[in-house]
Amino acid sequence: MPDLLIELFSEEIPARMQTRAGEDLKKRITDGLVEAGLTYAGAAVLTTPRRLTLTVQGLLAESPTVREERKGPKVGAPDKAIEGFLRGAGVTRDQLEERDTPKGAVYFATIEKAGRPAADIIAEVLDATIRNFPWPKSMRWGSGTMRWVRPLHSILCILSDETGTEVVPLTVEGITSGDTTEGHRFMAPGRFAVNSFEDYEAKLKRAFVMLNPSERAEHIWNDATNQAFAAGLEVVDDKGLLAEVAGLVEWPVVLMGKIDDDFLELPPEVLQTSMKEHQKFFSVKNPKTGRIEKFITVANRETTDNGATILAGNQKVLSARLADAKFFWENDLRTAKSGMSAWTDALGNVTFHNKLGTQAERIERIAALARELAPVTGADADQAEKAARLAKADLSSEMVYEFPELQGLMGRYYIEAAGEDAAVAAVAQEHYSPLGPSDDVPTAPLSVTVALADKLDTLTGFWAIDEKPTGSKDPFALRRAALGVIRLVSENNLRLSQKKCFGLGIGLQQYSIEFRDAHSRGQEHEVEKIGPTGFITDGNDEKSVHLLSFFHDRLKVFLRDEGIRHDVIDACIAMEGNDDLNLLVKRARALNAVIATEDGENLVQGFKRANNILTQAEEKDGVEYSYGADLKFAETDSEKALFAALAEAEKQIAPALEAEDFPTAMTAMAALRGPIDAFFEEVQVNSDNDVLRRNRLNLLSQIRTICSSVADLTKVEG
Structure with a gap:
């Protein structure tokens, strides 16, 4: 049984696409082979920035001959019916066999499909795979019509066994398959032939290409941690960055550089985010102080000066990036220390949703909800309202504008710098949680209060304007918000009437909507006379009831991982007090x-x-x-x-x-x-x-x- 080796060699494939592309290549090729009758013992896919490689072991040398018996019309049926059956079966009349059945004599045809050589089948399957490959983004180049993620240079496709190696012949848009590949772009240019997967992998290693992405990642991490340990430091763990960097290089060379002293006092999260997002650097911290002091970069080649020139260039670019970050940080601190009203006022010019108003309007609603929720969570109502008003102020800061992923975290720094209580400052960072099923749930009363208010405002807002999730579509992450509320209530053992919350939340939303509409007509005083309380319900209105049903569905998802059946939850939902999620759980x-x-x-x-x-x-x-x-x-x-x-x-x-x-x-x-x-x-x-x-x-x-x-x-x- 021969082994198959395929390599699709191109310009650099974006790191984020490599894993999925490898999986797609493996699935499409192996599915196509099996469908054509070629079974195999095993298959594996490996990727580098310049190549997708698939190895299939123990492949059949040819597809088996298949015999199929097909039942036709009755003997004596009209000629047209018999001729149609003959055409469909691909046989002649003299090949038909008459057999007696309980319904009379019937024609039968035996159809035989001869087996085909593996090379012929592989060529067809690979051709179709290349032409129809599901890249998220692709391009055309030159005068050809084929699309690939980056220009495709060569196709290696060979079958090998103990008798030798055979090139599977095919040509795709002028690219003819062969048995050669290339090594590292700079350290080992030029093509060389291979005769098996083992030979291919070994020759690539000698040509400065680590074929296995797991091996590259392990090499990077081991080298990085060893260098950091030798300096008495630690590399900040980041599995996502490690996987991405392993997809950027074929021959990883780990280098450790120094961060200029001017930037060492920046918050470690700012340093880490700036280096990761802009430079793909790992952060190296001092375990005694927690301060980020150095960085790890991964080059794609060895140099005669042991990476000194590369490090110098990286440090120069990094200093420019961090100078920007320092400028944002210092400006933001000045603003925070002079009072955060400039930021909160600016949120009046930021639209949250065209039907739900600005971020400032939303913060007013969250503050009102937080005050009402405070007695339930054990928080001080005045502190809860203050925390809610400050929690999103950092959205107006320069640092968060540059690095949106730091929202909340920077708010914590800025609120503390403004002289507020640490518990109030912590709300800025913690009120976004939990973001997913594995995310930590806040436990501090103030943070729990504002986190609940934030999520309830989101949910009641989109229910108020009838923007609900449909099928698999949930553009505003409302399912995630509902699960967040369930976890906050359950894990903090809170007793809370969801109906009351929904009536309050939807009432506040309705007041905002009516006020904006009246304001556009110059009649806002009419709505002001009614006030927010005039729109609040007891939670038995149609929208609140529907939202509670949505929560019950989310609760089934939440409890499913615990092995709790849907019918058991339905038996509990049918009881009185089913809007108390903690009681229900x-x-x-x-x-x-x-x-x-x-x-x-x-x-x-x-x-x-x-x-x-x-x-x-x-x-x-x-x-x-x-x-x-x-x-x-x-x-x-x-x-x-x-x-x-x-x-x-x-x-x-x-x-x-x-x-x-x-x-x-x-x-x-x-x-x-x-x-x-x-x-x-x-x-x-x-x-x-x-x-x-x-x-x-x-x-x-x-x-x-x-x-x-x-x-x-x-x-x-x-």
């Missing part, structure tokens, strides 16, 4: 734990049986059996035992629910499993004796009432 976790046990699972079945019998009887009799059963009519031991068990369960469940101790309530409910099972095994509910029948139906009603006080078990699937 606790109830769902407790119910899920009980249902996972044998008693819990069987109890659900017993409950459903009782509920079905009771429902059918109530429909038939036209009455509701909810008046309480009488023990004196109990005939059997199991019936009497059920009376006792229900009384005991009710005695435990009611106070547990009052105390919101759901595990205790669920456990007490699960304990009913045995008595209910015994009752149904021994007792006929629909007795011929009407008195006994009514009493037993009322007993089933007690089962339904007690179980339904814990969760709506009708929603739980069997």
Whole structure:
């Protein structure tokens, strides 16, 4: 069985596209080979800035001969039907076979497709792959029509086995395949032939090309950390930057440079961001002080001066970049120390959304929400309002304008520089969190308050203008915002009525919308008379109810990773107080734990049986059996035992629910499993004796009432 080696050699491929391109090459080639009948033992893809390489091991030398039997029309069918079948099957009339079937004599054709050499199939698949490759961005060059991410120079495509090497012949837009490649652009120019993947990889290494991106990344990290350690320093971990830099070089040479003393007092995050974004440098910090003191750069070649010229050039460019950063930092500090009103006022000229007003208007709403939320989170209302008004002030700063990814972090520095409390300053950085499922959740009361207000304002705003997520489209990240609210509430154990929050948030949004509309007509005083409170609802309006339903759907996603089933959550959502997300999460976790046990699972079945019998009887009799059963009519031991068990369960469940101790309530409910099972095994509910029948139906009603006080078990699937 031969091995296949493909290399597509081009000008430099952007680092961010290399991994995906390698995956696409592997999938398209291997899928095409298998579809044509060529199976293989294994495949791997490797990338460098100038090449996509695929190796396929244990490939069939040719596709197998395939025989297919096809059923045709009946014997004696019209000639046109038979001729159509012959054309479709690619056979002649004398190749047809007559067979008897239960429906009479029928024509059958046996179609044989001969196998094809692997080289022919590979050529077709590779040609189609190159011509239709899914680059995010591509270009044409010269007079050709083919598109590639950068000009494609050569195609290496060989089959090799113990007998030798064969070039797979194909030509794509004037580029003919061969068995040669090139080494490093500067250190080993010129082409050379290869005869297998092992030979290819070894010769590339001698030509100063590390083919494996993981090997390049490991080499960079090891060399960087060793150099930093020798200087008593540490490299700041950044896996994303490491992967990107490994995609920029074929022969990584790690160099450590010094940052000018003028810039060492800049915040470490400013230094790190500036070096990463502009220069692709790693930051090197002093572990004792946390200060960034040096940098690591990765060159793509060795030099006779051991990188001195390269370092000198990089340090010169870096100094110019950091001089800008220092200028922004010092200007921003002066503004912050003289009061941040200049920045907050400037946000009145920044549009948040054309239907939701400016950032300044949004901050007013967030501040109002924060004041209302403060009693729930345990924050001081005045501090919460102040923190909300300052949290986004840094959006007007020069530093954040240059480096948007530093928003919040710079706000923390500036608010502290303005003389505000550290807890208020921390809100600027922490109120954006959590941004994702693995992001840390703020725990400081002020930060939690403003984070909730910020996310609730976003959600209620877009609900107020009917801009909701549809399908996979969520341009304003509203699903992420809802999950953020759920995590903030749940992980901080907050008791919060979402309906009340939605009524307040949507009311504030509506006031802003009406005020802007009235202002455009010169009638804003009419809206001012009503005031924001005139638009606030109790949360039972249509928009709030729909937003709560959206939250319930997000809650299912949030709890899915814990193994909590959707039907369990539905059983809890059906209960009163379903707008209290923390209560809902606790109830769902407790119910899920009980249902996972044998008693819990069987109890659900017993409950459903009782509920079905009771429902059918109530429909038939036209009455509701909810008046309480009488023990004196109990005939059997199991019936009497059920009376006792229900009384005991009710005695435990009611106070547990009052105390919101759901595990205790669920456990007490699960304990009913045995008595209910015994009752149904021994007792006929629909007795011929009407008195006994009514009493037993009322007993089933007690089962339904007690179980339904814990969760709506009708929603739980069997």
